[in-house]
Amino acid sequence: MKNKKKFLWCLVLIFAVLNIPLTVRAEAFLYLAPLNENFDTGEEIVVSVKVDTGGMPINVVKTTLHFPQDKLAVIDISKDNSIFSLWPEEPKFSNESGEISFLGGAPQPGFTGKDGQIIAIKFKAKERGIAVFSFGESAILASDGKGTNIFSYAKESRYTINKPAPAISSSTHSDQEKWYSNNNLELHWELPSDILEVSFALDKISDTQADKISDGRVDSKIYNNLDDGIYYFHLRAKDDLDWSSTRHFAIHIDAAPSDPFEITVNNEGDPTNPRPILYFEAIDKTSGIDYYRVEFENGDSVILANPAIIKYQLPLQLPGIHSIIVRAFDKAGNFRENTTGIVVHPIEEPIITIWPKNYVAGEEKFYIEGQAIPQVEVGIFLEKDNTIFKQWRARASDNGEWNFSTTELLRAGIYNLFTKAKDERGAVSEPSPQQQIEVIFSGIALGSLLFTFRNLVLILIILLLLFIVFSVYFVQRNLKARKKLRKETQEAEQSLSQGFIELKKDIETEIEKLKGAKTKAELDKKESEIIKILEENLKEVEKYIGKEIKDIDMGLK
Numbered sequence: 108m109k110n111k112k113k114f115l116w117c118l119v120l121i122f123a124v125l126n127i128p129l130t131v132r133a134e135a136f137l138y139l140a141p142l143n144e145n146f147d148t149g150e151e152i153v154v155s156v157k158v159d160t161g162g163m164p165i166n167v168v169k170t171t172l173h174f175p176q177d178k179l180a181v182i183d184i185s186k187d188n189s190i191f192s193l194w195p196e197e198p199k200f201s202n203e204s205g206e207i208s209f210l211g212g213a214p215q216p217g218f219t220g221k222d223g224q225i226i227a228i229k230f231k232a233k234e235r236g237i238a239v240f241s242f243g244e245s246a247i248l249a250s251d252g253k254g255t256n257i258f259s260y261a262k263e264s265r266y267t268i269n270k271p272a273p274a275i276s277s278s279t280h281s282d283q284e285k286w287y288s289n290n291n292l293e294l295h296w297e298l299p300s301d302i303l304e305v306s307f308a309l310d311k312i313s314d315t316q317a318d319k320i321s322d323g324r325v326d327s328k329i330y331n332n333l334d335d336g337i338y339y340f341h342l343r344a345k346d347d348l349d350w351s352s353t354r355h356f357a358i359h360i361d362a363a364p365s366d367p368f369e370i371t372v373n374n375e376g377d378p379t380n381p382r383p384i385l386y387f388e389a390i391d392k393t394s395g396i397d398y399y400r401v402e403f404e405n406g407d408s409v410i411l412a413n414p415a416i417i418k419y420q421l422p423l424q425l426p427g428i429h430s431i432i433v434r435a436f437d438k439a440g441n442f443r444e445n446t447t448g449i450v451v452h453p454i455e456e457p458i459i460t461i462w463p464k465n466y467v468a469g470e471e472k473f474y475i476e477g478q479a480i481p482q483v484e485v486g487i488f489l490e491k492d493n494t495i496f497k498q499w500r501a502r503a504s505d506n507g508e509w510n511f512s513t514t515e516l517l518r519a520g521i522y523n524l525f526t527k528a529k530d531e532r533g534a535v536s537e538p539s540p541q542q543q544i545e546v547i548f549s550g551i552a553l554g555s556l557l558f559t560f561r562n563l564v565l566i567l568i569i570l571l572l573l574f575i576v577f578s579v580y581f582v583q584r585n586l587k588a589r590k591k592l593r594k595e596t597q598e599a600e601q602s603l604s605q606g607f608i609e610l611k612k613d614i615e616t617e618i619e620k621l622k623g624a625k626t627k628a629e630l631d632k633k634e635s636e637i638i639k640i641l642e643e644n645l646k647e648v649e650k651y652i653g654k655e656i657k658d659i660d661m662g663l664k
Contacts, residue, residue, distance in 0.1 A: 133163035138214075139240055140224075143271050145352050151182065152230040154240075154264075158190075158223045163252040165256055166217035168225060169210040171243035172179075176205035178238045178482035179269055182229040190223040192342040196405070198226050217250030231396035232268045235348070240264040272343045273305075275328075283357040286394040286439035290362040294340055295327040306350070307342045316353045317341040335361050335393045357621060362394055365391035370447040371431055375379040375594075378630040381534040388417040389435030389443060402432040426453035445526035456536035457509065457526040468517045468548045475524070476510035479503040483528040487511055489518050490523040503528075513585075519548040525581035 142157045158168055174181075176636070179198040184207070190210035211225060232238075242261035273296040280287050296382060298305070304321040308319040328340075338358040344351045371386040381554040389396050396414040401421075411419060421431070429451070434444040457479035466473055479485050481503055489497040497517070503509040522544045613649040 118182045122611065123577060133161035133249065133257045134259040135163060135165060135249075135257045136262065137168070137242055137245060137247070137258075138262045139264040142264050145267045145268065145269055146232045147269055147352050148232050148235055149271070150232050151233060152179070152266070153227055153555065154230060155227045156225045156226060156235040158218075158480075159221045160219050160246065161257065162219065163215075163257070164217040164219045165247055165257070166250040167210075167246070167248035167254070168211045170245035170427060171206055173241045173243060174205050174207070174230070174237050174664065175236075176202055178232065178234045178236050179205075179230045179586070180233055181207065184521075185229070185589075187227070188224055189226060190218040190220075191225060202226075209299055212341075215250060221567065226274065233269050238266040238268055240266070243405065249483045254458065265462055269349075269352035270344075272351045273299070273302070275340060275342055275354060275356040277356070277358070280358045280360070284359075286359040286437070287359050288362050288439040288441050290331075290333045290335070290360050292330040292333060292338075292358055293327070294329075295574055298324065298326050298341065298344070302344045303346060305342060305344045307340065309340050311336055311338055311340055313339050313357070317343040319343075319345070319350050320456075321345070322353045333360055335363055359439075360395065361391070361394035361441065363393065363436055363649050364441040364443040365389040365396060365435050367443060368435060368445060370445050372430075372449050372453075374449075378450070379426075379454050379534050381425075381451055381532055382421050383424070383449050383451070385419045385421065385431065385433065385447070385547065386417060387419075387433050387445070391435075391437040394438035397436050397438045400434045400436065402434065404430045416566070421449070424449065424451045425480040426451050451534075453537045454483070454528055454530060454534050455480055456539045457528045458481075458504070459524065459526060459542055462524055462542050463544060464542075465547065466517070466544050468519070468546055471510050472514055473517070474510070474512040476508070477526065478507050479509055479526075479528050480530065481505050481507045483530045484495045485509045486529065487513075488525055488527070489544075490515075490525065491520055495533060496522065517546045517548065519546050567633055623645075 136155055137160055138159065140157050156170075156172065176380075180202045180655070184198045184200060186194070187196065189211070191213050193212040193214070194210070195212065196208065196210035198207065198211075199389055200207040207228060241263050245258050245260040245633050246256050249257045249532050250287060269523060275294060275296050277292065279289050279293045292395045296305075302324065304324050306317045306338040307328060308315060308317050308327075309545075317564065322506075338360065339357065340356040342356070343353045366389065368389040369628050370382050370388055373386065374380040374383040384598060385401070387399070387498075399409065399416070399419075400408055400412040401419060409419075409422075418658065420547060428447060429448075429449050430448050432441045432444055436442045457477050458475040459475060461477070462475040475487065482505065483503050485501045485503055487499040487501060488495055497515070499511055499513065501509045501511040523541040524544050526539045546587050
């Protein structure tokens with residue numbers, strides 16, 4: 108490893124001897140940026156190692172930087188934006204010994220300047236106190252062909268690491284980036300038990316350092332009726348050792364609305380333009396304009412979120428006089444408003460030249476025609492009892508002629524017929540003069556359904572045909588079913604009769620056997636009664652079965 112480093116070091120030196128020898132005197136030195144600074148414990152610090160070549164080109168720097176390892180710890184070393192691209196010895200560090208070392212170089216012609224960044228070191232502040240940085244053995248080689256060491260000195264840097272001041276918060280202005288219309292400010296902070304006193308100040312300078320004059324051991328502060336602007340609250344605290352660093356808190360206050368502004372209406376030279384253009388521009392010198400809101404007389408509104416928009420084309424407006432309100436909101440929520448009126452004239456209304464004064468619905472075609480501005484859309488309206496009952500659309504031709512026809516069924520009654528025109532811009536006319544139409548309906552109305560007599564006759568014929576078809580179908584189906592039932596009944600009758608005959612024969616045989624036994628041995632009284640009962644029951648069953656079979660035969664005839 109050592110031989111490899113020596114070899115790389117030799118390569119860097121070779122670059123130093125490639126140029127023509129020069130005889131110069133220069134004072135090159137190393138330093139840290141920033142040179143002196145205050146930091147808080149726990150804070151991350153970025154320190155850059157830089158070189159001032161004293162006006163002489165250089166191509167090699169070698170050094171060791173010492174830092175107090177009890178107060179600082181290296182997190183990372185970066186070579187981004189370095190003046191060197193060759194690294195015989197990569198930057199390395201040790202938090203145990205508190206050392207950082209490197210050997211870097213650049214090819215010809217090297218680097219010349221006062222602000223040459225070599226590496227950037229990120230530290231974390233561990234303990235409060237004074238952190239002193241110093242350079243050990245160092246070399247800065249000139250790009251003079253000889254590798255002359257022109258290192259003269261290195262600047263020592265001292266960083267103060269403080270205990271941080273308490274965190275500041277606000278119940279009235281919590282977001283340091285946001286604007287507020289409230290000009291009464293409330294600030295508060297928590298005091299650990301070891302804090303003896305605090306010092307604070309409020310001004311409009313972001314990096315003011317609070318003085319070391321005590322304002323007491325307080326944990327809040329209130330300011331009332333502040334003027335508009337950006338304020339900074341500065342706070343530091345003192346414990347038994349020393350004062351802390353200063354903590355800053357930003358406050359944005361804008362309690363006033365924007366300046367008054369004018370609204371200009373431009374209908375582009377056409378009084379019938381249904382979408383005039385509004386021009387307006389509000390100025391807020393403190394927080395600036397955030398957005399505009401355009402409000403219409405029907406309660407609708409539009410938000411213009413881009414404050415740079417000072418031109419707005421209105422949505423379609425009906426003929427008449429309309430009131431428009433524009434509100435300009437600043438970033439604190441204040442607003443200034445202005446109101447303007449716009450006048451939209453109607454386009455020429457269509458004229459109805461032909462219409463049916465009497466119309467028999469269901470027996471003739473409803474037809475109207477008229478004249479209008481060429482190529483406009485003509486709206487046709489049929490009104491009854493101040494309610495639009497029907498409406499249709501037609502298109503005027505190039506010479507302004509239009510017509511419309513329909514066979515729709517209409518309820519009987521007196522109607523008012525009128526039209527309106529609308530062009531391709533959306534501009535509309537006033538209603539045309541109303542024309543009266545009497546509608547006669549030859550039919551029947553069932554709720555919302557209308558039926559002409561002709562339609563009713565057709566419906567009745569269809570219903571009658573359906574009834575006949577279904578009647579024939581069910582009669583044929585019934586006859587077929589009765590025929591099948593008669594056959595099955597006859598078969599059942601035969602089976603039942605045959606079964607009964609066989610059963611009767613068996614019972615009579617048994618009775619005869621019982622009677623024949625009487626000659627051999629006298630039957631007792633109980634057995635005689637059983638024989639009698641069997642003979643009577645057999646007659647009853649025979650009588651019942653005969654009756655049921657006769658009834659079935661009669662039902663199938």
